Amino acid sequence: MASSRLFWASRAASYLKISVFHRGFSTVLKDLKYADTHEWVKIDGASAIVGITDHAQDHLGDVVYVELPEVGAAVTQGSSFGAVESVKATSDIISPISGKVVGVNEELNNSPGLVNSSPYEDGWIIKVEVSDANEAKTLMGADDYSKFCEEEDAKH
């Protein structure tokens, strides 16, 4: 069952021109950039979308609440802009990029579990007007992030 699911998943991935790397339970998407605090960012010119990775949502457990910033708030690379609540814990969400918040995912107010079920799609958290595109160079690509996650998990 698992192998045929993976076969069809990789056929679908190939059709959609995305690479899906399975590292244990964590999925990593090829065209995103990643922070060592387990947030992803999709940059498109001066705009970016930010969320938390599959690795993060898996380790956090069921998300029951997402604390979203206000639209118009400034975000700074490496600083917290919000939080998720899971298993009695609030966990800071750290921005991988600096800029201004131009959109927040209001769906998360009613359906915080989207962060678990669809961390890279419906579970996106904020949209940002990027202030310094060069910051993306400090982030990891998919391969490096996968290795980073493996190394982190191997230490424990």
Add this chain to the structure above:
Amino acid sequence: MTIPQSQKIGRPLMKLIRLRGWPILQQLHIEEQLLRTSSENWCIINDGTREPTIVMGVSGKPAELLEIKPVLHDQVPVIKRFTGGGTVIVDGGTIFVTFICNKDAVPDVQPYPRPIMSWSSLIYNEVFQETGNFHLRENDYVFGNRKFGGNAQSITRGRWIHHTSFLWDYEIRNMAYLKLPSRAPEYRSARGHLEFVCRMKDYISRSDFIGRTIRVLGTHFSVEPEELEAIQTVSSTNFSPSSRLLTTQEIESALCEAESRKSLACSASS
């Protein structure tokens, strides 16, 4: 209690603050300040808090969690704290124990809720070694299947806090301010408050519990007492804690919300 110097080698430093009867809101403010502005490891023990106070987690909704009318009538303070988790009512019979750690101080513990919770249970396994039938059950500390300790956490970049309110004793009438939560652990099995919780005083004295906790901590950390005044004099003026007291207006709005939900439910069922 002093620990021989030879035993301190290799263990990370942890500063210990001991309080007695400290208001819970002030305790939460100190904790959040230390989590976010200090780079040291801390243990805070507050033996009881002055007045009965309801403390909700960061996402708590009064309309869902509280019996609003008696809360308003009896003017029970309601706090929303900066950590996750559920709702408790605390008073002089509650003992609070808090750990604030750099993730590198406990390198075997990944900075996520479940590993931190497991680590804390190892500490308390040692504290309660010959006492009761202590377990970590889902996310609660229990004797048998009765909860006596509730936990909550906040995890930031590189640091985390794990704090516990221990029911050394409680007033039955105070439990009446709390509704049965919709989000409850499975092992609760829909039991009411009084069938679900137990008193730590039936198992251990206050001084023994606090003494043992400090002793066990001393085997994992190099524990040094610190005076609260030392922290307060260097408090960061840029820091604004997020734990706060709800206003009467907010609680009254929650009453309206609760009553409108009730009347919607009545119209739906008729």
